[in-house]
Amino acid sequence: MGEWPLYEVFVRSKRGLNHVHVGSLHAADDEAALRNARDVYTRRNEGVSIWVVRSDAITASSPDEKDSLFDPSGDKVYRHPTFYTIPGSVPHL
Amino acid sequence: MPGQADHQAHFDEVIARHDRIEPRDWMPDAYRRTLVRQIAQHAHSEIIGMQPEGNWISRAPSLRRKAILLAKVQDEAGHGLYLYSAAETLGVSRDDLVAMLLSGKQKYSSIFNYPTLSYADVGTIGWLVDGAAICNQVPLCRTSYGPYGRAMIRICKEESFHQRQGYELLMTMMRGTPEQRDMVQESVNRFWWPSLMMFGPPDESSPNTERSMAWGIKRNSNDDLRQKFVDMTVPQAQALGVSLPDPSLTWNADRGQHDFGQPDWDELFAVIRGDGPCNTQRLAHRRRAHEDGAWVREAASAFAAQEEPGHG
Ligand SMILES: [Fe+2]
Numbered sequence A: 001m002g003e004w005p006l007y008e009v010f011v012r013s014k015r016g017l018n019h020v021h022v023g024s025l026h027a028a029d030d031e032a033a034l035r036n037a038r039d040v041y042t043r044r045n046e047g048v049s050i051w052v053v054r055s056d057a058i059t060a061s062s063p064d065e066k067d068s069l070f071d072p073s074g075d076k077v078y079r080h081p082t083f084y085t086i087p088g089s090v091p092h093l
Numbered sequence B: 001m002p003g004q005a006d007h008q009a010h011f012d013e014v015i016a017r018h019d020r021i022e023p024r025d026w027m028p029d030a031y032r033r034t035l036v037r038q039i040a041q042h043a044h045s046e047i048i049g050m051q052p053e054g055n056w057i058s059r060a061p062s063l064r065r066k067a068i069l070l071a072k073v074q075d076e077a078g079h080g081l082y083l084y085s086a087a088e089t090l091g092v093s094r095d096d097l098v099a100m101l102l103s104g105k106q107k108y109s110s111i112f113n114y115p116t117l118s119y120a121d122v123g124t125i126g127w128l129v130d131g132a133a134i135c136n137q138v139p140l141c142r143t144s145y146g147p148y149g150r151a152m153i154r155i156c157k158e159e160s161f162h163q164r165q166g167y168e169l170l171m172t173m174m175r176g177t178p179e180q181r182d183m184v185q186e187s188v189n190r191f192w193w194p195s196l197m198m199f200g201p202p203d204e205s206s207p208n209t210e211r212s213m214a215w216g217i218k219r220n221s222n223d224d225l226r227q228k229f230v231d232m233t234v235p236q237a238q239a240l241g242v243s244l245p246d247p248s249l250t251w252n253a254d255r256g257q258h259d260f261g262q263p264d265w266d267e268l269f270a271v272i273r274g275d276g277p278c279n280t281q282r283l284a285h286r287r288r289a290h291e292d293g294a295w296v297r298e299a300a301s302a303f304a305a306q307e308e309p310g311h312g
């Protein structure tokens, strides 16, 4: 018998917030993964909602291409509000 | 199985404590419909909103201004995408939303049906139009529907650059020649009233406001937000050295707020009906862009289909 598939677990800690990745676990199927995630990651009211997704369904960027992937935003300082000089005397801007 | 009454009670309780409704929660049909309409209209506005400024990208006066304007228009496209994906959590499809924009079945903000006649308009739009949008959007970060609120938080973070680049552009022009200063004043004269209309009709003729506020979708009334915008903008106009084209605009010391005139509401309703200066052009352009992009979508699907077997 092969190893159970790996699942990534995401927990929403309270209403209004995004689900955040908390870790992973092995389980026989989706439903079992959800039950196990509750027991492994939310034993102390850490969450109000859980997502589980099979790790092999996730496409991730590779650390090697980090530079080329994020380079394009590196030299665009004008995307930041602090690039623009506005006198402190002008309110609400 | 909990019944309808239990569902409703739970929903009411979440709303009453100003908490958030999340996609898998039960919600009344009318709440869902209202949200779909509002979020879709908001998304469409971001997408159509690229056009008035996009008009000037190829004619920006310097490389610096061109890079800034490109970045800003690109942000607006991103805002549209954040909002479409928030709407999709309510069970509508992206294709249906796009179709409703293209067929004119769903609306977008009336402000984008006004033309941009000079480069000063790029500055004025950043200052006044994005400024009014910020006034509307900041309270929406606390809207009762989780995915909508989270999209608004992302958007609001990016809007600050939009408003500041506009104001900085206008400051630069105001330090220029008399002709440049006139261009700024002329632009502000054209955009002032349409900017005030962005908050929607007066409260007494905005029938859905009360229900939206009871549901926590809207957190402030149209008139309250309009007042706030005027109060914030007046000192900015003074610092810039432009006048606002409203003879009845004065400080009311008793209220601690400005008194100001009412926009021409008949004009707003005419623009919403489709009779604004650029309605036809905006939709025609959007349809053309959509059709011209068909080959890209087809090519991407064909490429994915070809890749698929190997990757399983
Ligand atoms: Fe935007």
Ligand SMILES: [Fe+2]
Pocket (backbone or CB within 6 Å): B076, B130, B133, B159, B162
């Ligand atoms: Fe913007």
